[in-house]
Amino acid sequence: MLKRVAMLAGTAALLVGMAAPAAAVPVITELPMLPGSTQASAFDINEAGQSVGYSGDYAGNVHGVRWNADGSKTDLLPVPGDQNARALGINNAGVAVGASGSKAIRWNADGTIAILASVPGYDEALAFDINDAGAVVGNVYKLFSGQDLAVRWNPRRYLPYPHKASDVIRPAAEKLLPLRDDAYSWANDINEDGVVVGRSISAQYQDHAVKWGKDGVAVALPAVPGAFSSEARGINKQGVIVGYAQMDSTIATRVAVRWNLDGTVTNLGTLPGRPYGDAYNVNDNGLIVGRSEGANGYIPVQWTPNGSISELGMLPQDNDGQARASNTKGVIVGESGGIHSVRWN
Secondary structure, three states: OOOOOOOOOOOOOEEEOOOOOOOOOOOEEEOOOOOOOOEEEEEEEOOOOOEEEEEEOOOOOEEEEEEOOOOOEEEEOOOOOOOOEEEEEEOOOOOEEEEEOOEEEEEOOOOOEEEOOOOOOOOEEEEEEEOOOOOEEEEEEEOOOOEEEEEEEOOOOOOOOOOOOOOOOOOOOEEEOOOOOOOEEEEEEEOOOOOEEEEEEOOOOOEEEEEEOOOOOEEEOOOOOOOOEEEEEEEOOOOOEEEEEEOOOOHHHEEEEEEOOOOOEEEOOOOOOOOOEEEEEEOOOOOEEEEEEOOOOEEEEEEOOOOOEEEOOOOOOOOOEEEEEEOOOOOEEEEEOOOEEEEEO
């Protein structure tokens, strides 16, 4: 995850991020695909430099992958009987989460697989992230209906002895309901305190950025002035949140934003002359990664703690990419060209 320190304060104000001198362009390295694959993408990275994602072919034969810091890879197999699997999150113990077929799953550090509890009435599930306590966040959904529901899978705990009447065990699959006036919910990330961020969705499919605390109650994040919709994508240890605000119903009007601890909202800015920005993740040192618009597609970018935005670069043959996550050492992972998983150092 990534964090950016607020430069200005104001009451729920949207502050335009100004471009500062660009940082040195990091060195990009392609992470190897699994044998027989034609495409891959990396989604998350931990403090040891282990990253996870997927590798597969265009026929739908896709497996999860865990790449070590030295670039070596481990095939994260699907549940027997499933054709595909994707790894989307990893914690500092090397435990990865994602999906196999229609099931949300966890790959333990030794490679064994655990299927996460299902929610009755929903067809499919996927897990997006896991914290060091083992709490997992993701979503369940009904096919062809658009009915999504955010879920937090809690580590199993026992009541203390002696215990108070207020002591509870959170359910294995805890529903994270939307805001009172909305119909659906979607979760993207969880921090070490168990706070989850994502979006609450109206019956008309308009998104509102939200967070869920330990009590599982949705709280709307401060509104971005003039925005049509918004979504929270990442949260760091301190509780700084990043994502985007969309100024009308078209994706081209998205701007990357940060929700600060003092309740203000900061516009992170875009590449010069480009209207689009989207922040995916914030780490505990203040680095934010995501994408901005380029001449031929999306450009992977980083926003440093002092507020500057800079391009991360792509593989020589590519003209499109995005950065998805970073650790506190500043190692970033994502994709280049839509088919290559990459790491920036």
